[in-house]
Amino acid sequence: MASAFEILAEPHRRAILAMLLASERSVGEIERRLRIPQPAVSKHLRVLRDAGFVTATVDAQRRLYRLSPQPLQELDAWLAPFRRFWSLHLDALERHLDRQQRAAELSAHASRPANKVRAKSASRRKP
Amino acid sequence: MASAFEILAEPHRRAILAMLLASERSVGEIERRLRIPQPAVSKHLRVLRDAGFVTATVDAQRRLYRLSPQPLQELDAWLAPFRRFWSLHLDALERHLDRQQRAAELSAHASRPANKVRAKSASRRKP
């Protein structure tokens, strides 16, 4: 298992991370609060630890797990270009859709409901 | 397949999304540029479309796929609390590690390399 996304694909692991936001937790606390059998919790924590999402501290027989920011920060970095994308292009996209809409209204009288696969655009073909 | 994370767990799908950052692309363009067999590309695009990551426009025989911001924005929203976490606690964490470090240096002469599972903390036990 490699990428941060694969790690976070598992809902229980996301729940564990969200729980660790409040404070560090022992395996037993996670087990009870999330209603996940203990071996499953340990396995998920193993995956999260190996991927650097959490670190563990030994306290007698139990281990206290806490968040470790780095992998999530990398994920955040991966998202950055997309953030730029939608903040740069959102208004332009709206204008584009408006234009499309108006063109459709000009070429047809009936207002067609928006389809998932949108109206055919003019295909460039040799005349 | 449900959550955005599951969708993005697939490296090819992330590559496709990253490619669509520049501009909309046809299936064939993606196929050639990423060296993925065409049926695989179509399948990934199907998954991305069903999850709302992309939308398609018909142009003659081909389909032009473009980014759709919403699911990635939701992902970004999921990350928000963690961003707060690491910006709030990073300095505090550093101070904490410093304290730990100093304590270790006081209790032992040899400087131990940082372990993944950290030094045992004082366990509360009845004396």
Add this chain to the structure above:
DNA sequence: TTATAATATTCCTTGACGGGCATATACTTT
């Protein structure tokens, strides 16, 4: 030392997903 608590690991099974290939569908050009 024995018992008990907390956590980790192993083994097994099952289900889902991605890849490959063949084929279907839709549109266009001749």
Add this chain to the structure above:
DNA sequence: AAAGTATATGCCCGTCAAGGAATATTATAA
């Protein structure tokens, strides 16, 4: 109409990861 182009879909298979149950490990308590 026939052939060609672009994309989608169906099927089969190998792989891999998650869940469950039992057990091992480590630390404490009696």
